[in-house]
Amino acid sequence: MADSLTESAEAHNTKAETYSQRTRRGETSPRPEGRTASGWTRRTKSALRHRPYAIIAIGLLVIAALGGGALWWSNARDYESTDDAFVAARIVPISSQVAGKIVSVAVTDNQRVDAGATLFRIDNRDYRAALDQAKALVEQANATIANIGAQISAQQARVEQAKREITKAQAALTFAQEQNARARDLVKRGVGTVEAAQQTSSALTESQAAYNGAVANETAATKQIQVLKTQQEVARAGQDKALAQQEEAEANLVRTTVKAPVEGFVTKITAAKGAYAQPGQTLIMFVPVNMWVTANFKETQLDLMRPGQPAEISIDAYPGRTFQGHVNSIQAGSGAAFSLLPPENATGNYVKVVQRVPVKITFDKRPDVYIGPGMSVVPTVKVR
Numbered sequence: 600m601a602d603s604l605t606e607s608a609e610a611h612n613t614k615a616e617t618y619s620q621r622t623r624r625g626e627t628s629p630r631p632e633g634r635t636a637s638g639w640t641r642r643t644k645s646a647l648r649h650r651p652y653a654i655i656a657i658g659l660l661v662i663a664a665l666g667g668g669a670l671w672w673s674n675a676r677d678y679e680s681t682d683d684a685f686v687a688a689r690i691v692p693i694s695s696q697v698a699g700k701i702v703s704v705a706v707t708d709n710q711r712v713d714a715g716a717t718l719f720r721i722d723n724r725d726y727r728a729a730l731d732q733a734k735a736l737v738e739q740a741n742a743t744i745a746n747i748g749a750q751i752s753a754q755q756a757r758v759e760q761a762k763r764e765i766t767k768a769q770a771a772l773t774f775a776q777e778q779n780a781r782a783r784d785l786v787k788r789g790v791g792t793v794e795a796a797q798q799t800s801s802a803l804t805e806s807q808a809a810y811n812g813a814v815a816n817e818t819a820a821t822k823q824i825q826v827l828k829t830q831q832e833v834a835r836a837g838q839d840k841a842l843a844q845q846e847e848a849e850a851n852l853v854r855t856t857v858k859a860p861v862e863g864f865v866t867k868i869t870a871a872k873g874a875y876a877q878p879g880q881t882l883i884m885f886v887p888v889n890m891w892v893t894a895n896f897k898e899t900q901l902d903l904m905r906p907g908q909p910a911e912i913s914i915d916a917y918p919g920r921t922f923q924g925h926v927n928s929i930q931a932g933s934g935a936a937f938s939l940l941p942p943e944n945a946t947g948n949y950v951k952v953v954q955r956v957p958v959k960i961t962f963d964k965r966p967d968v969y970i971g972p973g974m975s976v977v978p979t980v981k982v983r
Contacts, residue, residue, distance in 0.1 A: 677905060677983035684894035687973040693883035695876035696854040704872055706865045706885035716859045719870045723855035730852050733845035740838035747831040754824045761817035775806035837870060863887040890970060894968060894978045895934060895955040903982035910960050915975040920965050926980060927959040
């Protein structure tokens, strides 16, 4: 019995000595049974005293994290961002303004073209003939006006001749009146004959009739000038009509060649050689190169947003790149107010929803990468 107790005590002392040796060498091991918490704390402090650089590194990391968080929070207050934003442009449907057969298509899908570049052509023979006919009508009207002008000049000469005839008739009438007066005076004095007096009276009557005829002729000739001028006005109206027809024919002839309105891209081409184009029929969709960003910010983000504020634009298609821009304008109303079926909040149950307001953001410089309407972007506006 005594021998067993002695062996147990020796084994316990051996284990304790071995643990103390491992502790001095810095080795870690589970805390032996029977050890108190105060002994564990002492060993932990001892281990920390042996690793001062680790403590400093952890402290610096904590300080850096707190400082970075504070800096991020103070900086984030100066910016407003949204991922509900897209590239936008005024897409133009290209259609024919005249009817006719398409004889050539000069572009292909997604091709970039300059302003004024030919897109397609329509057979122009009918429109060229219409222009020639309109020009002929203009020439005919010009000839009519010139003819009437010549008639007016001739008639004015006749009026001048009629006036001279009146002067001549007036002189003859005056002479006849004097002759008649002398003949009557001689008859009264018994010197002249009655026959002579009758002859002078007849001559006076003829002179009076000639004078009246000359006056009537001058009046008729003068009124004829007015008639000719009225005819000339009618001819000028015909000339204006012919000129209008000529202008219309020229415009229709020009419209047989459809050109790009501005620099941009052609897409969704349905025009084909040999097809018949109708006025107003959309044959090409045209996307101008002038594009911008429509960002739908929450109404709670617009407190400090103003036109002219700088913005950074990230395009999803080009990660890692940003493009500079600025706020161009803010839409006068939420997007829902301009929808096809705007909400009627005065009826039924009402649930408040944060509205989004479209903000137009333009690029400071045209991006050197391909962009198109509908592409997703993330703009960040500096509001402070």
